[in-house]
Amino acid sequence: MDAGRFAALADAYGGALHRWPPAEQAAAVLFAETEQGRAILQRAGRLDAMLDRHRVEVPSAALHRAVVARAATEVRQERRRRFWWLGFGLAGVGLAGAVAGLALVTVVNPDIQSDHYVMDANATSFGDAGPEQTEEDL
Amino acid sequence: MGADPDEELVRRIGAGDPAAVQAMVARKLPRILALAARMLGDAAEAEDVAQETFVRIWRHASGWRRGHARFDTWIHRVALNLCYDRLRRRREWTTDELPEVADEAPLPDAIPGDEERRVNQALQRIAPRQREAIVLVYYQELSNIEAAGAMQVSVDALESLLARGRRALQAMLAGDGDD
Structure with a gap:
């Protein structure tokens, strides 16, 4: 690691190496032992010291209780919502299956067309065999 | 990507385990x-954001599936979105964009015991995206990759925001941002 990269990382992440990108920490530790490295870290550390003065309050007991109290209701309602959506989903899958099945039956096994030609009660198998012979023909 | 240390806890919350709820609140609140306090500079608004963030955690627990982000990164993103909603509302932005340029004028010298308020003022005066980067990396101690993921920017962009934000803070707090 050269001085330029070391300074750029200190500008971004400050003077504490544990906040630096993990992939560059090993090289940074080596450079930090140089005089130039120490000067860069010292300068970055001055701003860190100022930032460390900014503290935030720990959560109050009332806030903790309010957050926990809301959990029971929200988790239960969400589980109920998910249950109903699952029900709707299964019903939808069932309906889709029924429609698909009906479509399949229609395609694979279409209605057989009625044979109108053999339904005439007067017809015989010889009905259209040819013209009738008369006595005059004999 | 390694194992998510929160994944099992989230699963138990989704299954309705009260002990897991307590553990999650103790760990994340x-x-x-x-x-939220550092993003907004207001303790009462920060409490509201924290409560709203947890409502979203409870609602998503039963359906939580790890995607590209760890659970901790996801809740940081949720909380940040809630903070930005409030920043936009509070400052009545005429557009949807928050300012990118910080007001880097030096702050008055601190009187003894007042340093914390001064740092808070400085944090609130830098551009929100720079503040977000510093809060995530410096105070929340997210890794560069996690912070970049939470901010939905590249690591290079994150480093640029961090460097510009720290320079602005240096100028305001110590008046020597050029060194």
């Missing part, structure tokens, strides 16, 4: 409250 201080972090989320600190994040």
Whole structure:
């Protein structure tokens, strides 16, 4: 690691190496032992010291209780919502299956067309065999 | 990507385990409250954001599936979105964009015991995206990759925001941002 990269990382992440990108920490530790490295870290550390003065309050007991109290209701309602959506989903899958099945039956096994030609009660198998012979023909 | 240390806890919350709820609040509430307090500079608004963040955690627990982000990164993103909603509302932005340029004028010298208020003022005066980067990396101690993921920017962009933000803070707090 050269001085330029070391300074750029200190500008971004400050003077504490544990906040630096993990992939560059090993090289940074080596450079930090140089005089130039120490000067860069010292300068970055001055701003860190100022930032460390900014503290935030720990959560109050009332806030903790309010957050926990809301959990029971929200988790239960969400589980109920998910249950109903699952029900709707299964019903939808069932309906889709029924429609698909009906479509399949229609395609694979279409209605057989009625044979109108053999339904005439007067017809015989010889009905259209040819013209009738008369006595005059004999 | 390694194992997510929160995944099992989230699963138990989704299954309705009260002990897991308590554990999650103990583990995450201080972090989320600190994040919101530093982003907003207002303790009462930070509490509201923390509560709203947890409502979203409870609602998503039963359906939580790990995607590209760890659970901790996801809740940071949720809390940050809630903070930005409030920043936009509070400052009545005429557009949807928050300012990118910080007001880097030096702050008055601190009187003894007043340093914390001064740092808070400085944090609130830098551009929100720079503040977000510093809060995530410096105070929340997210890794560069996690912070970049939470901010939905590249690591290079994150480093640029961090460097510009720290320079602005240096100029305001110490008046020597050019060194």
